[in-house]
Amino acid sequence: MNKTLMISALSACLLSYGFAHADNHGDNIATSDETFMEAVEAAKSGNYIHAFTLFEMQAEAAQHDAQFNLALLLKSGRGTPQHYHDALKWAWLAHLGGIEKAQMLAEEIVDILPEDTVENVRIAIAERLKERIDNGDKRAITQYARYFREILYDPDYEQSYLWYSIASAVGIDGSQEARDEAASYLEPEVMIALQEEARTTYYGLSFGK
CATH class of the missing domain: 1.25.40 (Serine Threonine Protein Phosphatase 5, Tetratricopeptide repeat)
Structure with missing residues (x-):
């Protein structure tokens, strides 16, 4: 995938930035570009529950762009109740997977949580x-x-x-x-x-x- 989309927890808008995932996305539903884009479109249309379900499935399959989007949904409480513990987990995993903006998100969550x-x-x-x-x-x-x-x-x-x-x-x-x-x-x-x-x-x- 040449472009990955992230959801802003504050504005619920979808933004795009370049990130290569050539070796990560395949034909499997849990790793496919089609599933990722379906989740993005669901979020764009306000169907955050469906977006959360798809991003969670891809996050569990180590798709780092999906992990970042899932962290944003968990932090903002869209499509699922707020859960800072899991939001931090997915933000850090996305960061370790190469999503540059995930570190800033993780730092915001760390400031909220007890040590x-x-x-x-x-x-x-x-x-x-x-x-x-x-x-x-x-x-x-x-x-x-x-x-x-x-x-x-x-x-x-x-x-x-x-x-x-x-x-x-x-x-x-x-x-x-x-x-x-x-x-x-x-x-x-x-x-x-x-x-x-x-x-x-x-x-x-x-x-x-």
Whole structure:
């Protein structure tokens, strides 16, 4: 998809901005462009319940543009009662998936929530990303690596380095540079130990065998 549409929580207007999803959208109803556009049209016409249902289905299938739109609906309470916990979850997942404006939305929601709720969302995101990796979804590896640097309250450069190392091993674009940047925060002996751990972890995953 060359264009993705987002819903403004304040104006309920649909806006567009460029974002590539060439490897994400397919013929499956949960990942197809047709389903996404049906949700967009539903929101445009004021049928937020239908829009929410479709965006939720696509969000669960790791479609990051849909995750962002779902977060906006949850934050604004359109098509579903307001739910800041889930709005933050989907906003952060959209951010990790490359939706640039999702980070600003996430920051707005974080300012509303108590810290223990925010921490619960962090845990839920980590579990979701790790499950995707365990199920063989390579796209989740760099998102998991970014999670340790960008979502945790205190960045964990060790885990970020480990997962960027695995991402680099499977050939994900940009992961080598990100791995080396994370390494700059580590002591040499820590990095060597993490390399051993990364190799063990890699060969324990379905795509490392």
